Amino acid sequence: MIFIENEGHTNPRLNLALEEYILRNLNPTNDYLLFYINEPSIIIGRNQNTLEEINQRYVEDNNIHVVRRISGGGAVYHDFGNLNFSFITNHDGKSLNNFKKFTAPVIKVLQSLGLNAELKGRNDIQVEEKKISGTAQFSTGKRMVSHGTLLLDTNLGEVAKALNVKMGKIESKGHKSVRSRVANISEYLDQPLKIEAFRQLVLEGLYEEREPFERYELTAVEWQSVKQLKEDKYDTWDWNYGRSPKFNIQRSKRFSIGELDLRIFVEKGHIQDLKIFGDFFGKEPLESLETLLVGTRYDKDAISSRLKATAIEDYFGDLPKNEFIDLVYGDNEVNAEL
Known part of the structure; x- marks a missing residue:
């Protein structure tokens, strides 16, 4: 395992570009x-559909960055009280959606802190039914990233203000608010801990789980490539906000694999455009x-026939094909002019 120094950068666009650069460009044997x-x-x-996940006015008024990541899952709030970790490894065909494998060493470190x-x-990752960490994954086919948050002392009041949390998600959790089911790690520590000290403790704890880590600092040329990726992708409106479709049918439902929200534009009885949003995890790009x-x-029959040879689980995880077809064209009435 090689530890990458990010040189203290706190711009989320640069850090996400760095993560993707490592995934796609550094030595794949490491x-x-x-x-x-x-x-x-x-x-x-x-x-996800960015404009429906955020409180746009609040985000603009408070200069909060909005950035899309390459992995699935839901929207999360980051600030200086949150430590993000990322494991970039080979994809062995069994590790995608195996969150237990990659969270186990992190959980052991947290347990060592009491x-x-x-x-x-x-x-x-939860403590006493309160979420202190969320994780997500992405695979290129041969390589994968498993990353997550560690809420040490984040401003939880900002979470509800900045995010536009859907009622369906709140109800599915059986709670009245996001704040009620999220907690900071600092709430469970005997002594206050600064984020830099926490970072070092987690790093040392992960050292103990594996052979001593090597450390690697990117060259000036590599950093230039990271910054170019940031400019070409993570700085753009198309990446962060794009995909907002024209539609006349909306169908959404929460499944065990997460929420699916479909926007379908039907004209003259045929699907002219389709966009799929949600907080699910899948390995294949939705565009296909x-x-x-x-x-x-x-x-329904035409849709079923078109999807006959398609492995739906590649896009959404453990979701039966018939349930996806029922969502695309179910028995419920829709408000649409076809």
Whole structure:
């Protein structure tokens, strides 16, 4: 395992560009660990509709960065009280969506600090039913990134203000508010701990789990490539806010794998455009599935026939194909002019 120094950068666009650069460009025979701390920001999941996840006015008024990441899952709030960790490893065909494998060493470190931490639900680390960490993954096919947050002393009041939390998600958790189910690690520590000291403790704890880490500092040429990726992708409106579709049908439902929100534009009885949003995790890009259904007659049998050879689980995880088809074209009435 090689620890990458991010040189103290706190711009979330640069840090996400650094993470992707490591994933796609550094020696694929090595495993890497990256830590970073971001300025106040909302990090949007790859498949989410940005404008419906954030409180746009509040974000603008408070100069909060809004950046889309390459992994799935839900939107999260970052600030200087939150430590982000990222493992970049080979994809062995069994590790994607295996959050237990990558959170286990982090949980052991938290337990050594006196926290009764454990993995709960799909991808959350919790203490006493309170979420202190969320994790997500992304795979290129051969390589993968498993990353997460560690809420040491983040401003939890900002979470509810900056995020536009859907009622369906709140109700599915059985809680009245996001704040009620999120906590800071500092609440469970006997002594106050600065984020830099916490970072060092986590790093030393992870050292104990594996052979001593090597440290690597990017060259000036590599940093220039990272900054170019930031400029070309993570600084752009198209990446962070794009994909807002024209639609006349909206169908959404929360499944065990997460929420699916479909925006379908149907004209003359055929699907002319389709965009799929949500906080689910999948390994294949949604664009290929969306494109596959364009031109299909908006009819259940026609949709089923078009998807006959498609492995739906590649896009959404453990979701039965018939349930996806029912969502695209179910029995419920929709408000649409076809």
